[in-house]
Amino acid sequence: xxxxxxxxxxxxxxxxxxxxxxxxxxxxxxxxxxxxxxxxxxxxxxxxxxxxxxxxxxxxxxxxxxxxxxx
Amino acid sequence: xxxxxxxxxxxxxxxxxxxxxxxxxxxxxxxxxxxxxxxxxxxxxxxxxxxxxxxxxxxxxxxxxxxxxxxxxxxxxxxxxxxxxxxxxxxxxxxxxxxxxxxxxxxxxxxxxxxxxxxxxxxxxxxxxxxxxxxxxxxxxxxxxxxxxxxxxxxxxxxxxxxxxxxxxxxxxxxxxxxxxxxxxxxxxxxxxxxxxxxxxxxxxxxxxxxxxxxxxxxxxxxxxxxxxxxxxxxxxxxxxxxxxxxxxxxxxxxxxxxxxxxxxxxxxx
Numbered sequence: 210x211x212x213x214x215x216x217x218x219x220x221x222x223x224x225x226x227x228x229x230x231x232x233x234x235x236x237x238x239x240x241x242x243x244x245x246x247x248x249x250x251x252x253x254x255x256x257x258x259x260x261x262x263x264x265x266x267x268x269x270x271x272x273x274x275x276x277x278x279x280x
Numbered sequence: 281x282x283x284x285x286x287x288x289x290x291x292x293x294x295x296x297x298x299x300x301x302x303x304x305x306x307x308x309x310x311x312x313x314x315x316x317x318x319x320x321x322x323x324x325x326x327x328x329x330x331x332x333x334x335x336x337x338x339x340x341x342x343x344x345x346x347x348x349x350x351x352x353x354x355x356x357x358x359x360x361x362x363x364x365x366x367x368x369x370x371x372x373x374x375x376x377x378x379x380x381x382x383x384x385x386x387x388x389x390x391x392x393x394x395x396x397x398x399x400x401x402x403x404x405x406x407x408x409x410x411x412x413x414x415x416x417x418x419x420x421x422x423x424x425x426x427x428x429x430x431x432x433x434x435x436x437x438x439x440x441x442x443x444x445x446x447x448x449x450x451x452x453x454x455x456x457x458x459x460x461x462x463x464x465x466x467x468x469x470x471x472x473x474x475x476x477x478x479x480x481x482x483x484x485x486x487x488x489x490x491x492x493x494x495x496x497x498x499x500x501x502x503x504x505x506x507x508x509x510x511x512x513x514x515x516x517x518x519x520x521x522x523x524x525x526x527x528x529x530x531x532x533x534x535x536x537x538x539x540x541x542x543x544x545x546x547x548x549x550x
Contacts, residue, residue, distance in 0.1 A: 241380075245376070249369075251438060254438060271369065
């Protein structure tokens with residue numbers, strides 16, 4: 210209804226970021242972010258990368274309150 | 281507007297979100313964590329703790345597992361540390377990581393979600409992120425306080441949780457793609473309504489098919505609800521700060537870029 214005249218007008222072009230430029234950032238920081246999330250949410254609960262409970266005990270309350278399975 | 285500009289803003293907003301989430305978790309959530317631990321240590325929670333005493337991987341011998349001050353060697357972190365520095369570490373790390381990830385996704389969707397402006401598409405990413413990453417997984421596998429949950433099933437429960445989280449994320453992304461495709465032919469309202477309905481329907485089916493976890497035992501229902509409500513407040517605060525903050529910063533970034541472009545155009549025309 211309201212956007213019937215949308216196409217030809219095209220006031221301001223909305224910028225895009227080329228995927229080629231974005232890819233290395235997304236890959237590197239995406240992996241880094243996942244590693245951080247893994248250590249805070251999961252490590253030494255179901256899976257233990259460094260054996261022990263130090264990481265688990267340290268982030269214990271955060272894990273519970275952010276809703277991740279803790280123990 | 282480039283990837284770096286988005287990432288820097290996302291990390292900054294994520295740090296603020298972590299601080300805000302810590303404040304909420306500390307003020308609203310910690311009293312319930314303390315009460316749950318007190319219940320656990322008083323042995324008041326029977327159904328699951330019995331098994332836990334026998335097989336809990338952390339420390340055999342103590343009732344369930346010790347929360348701080350355990351005196352069982354190096355691993356133990358005291359309760360005052362857990363509820364301050366430990367909690368802050370968790371919320372800040374998750375905040376920064378989520379802020380960065382949301383910003384990179386927002387950078388990728390920039391100009392690619394129909395005719396949404398940078399501000400609108402960033403807000404959409406944060407809204408979908410909160411729904412698909414936090415809210416919907418919480419509805420199926422809600423947060424549990426200490427004393428609820430058997431140590432024997434932590435592997436399964438973690439697996440279910442993250443499987444459901446992955447399904448929710450994948451279906452959420454699918455819904456956004458569908459909405460973007462339908463937009464041209466059907467208009468924004470119908471496109472969003474169809475995609476959102478599809479997401480909800482698929483997630484209800486997935487939620488019904490996936491196994492139920494019920495290890496509450498005789499943990500008091502009101503305490504359980506208070507804890508879960510506090511947990512939801514924490515998650516909501518985290519995502520609200522990321523969403524609102526990043527939307528504001530991206531909007532400003534876009535305005536700056538647009539005004540620079542306009543000035544350059546004007547200069548070229550003179």
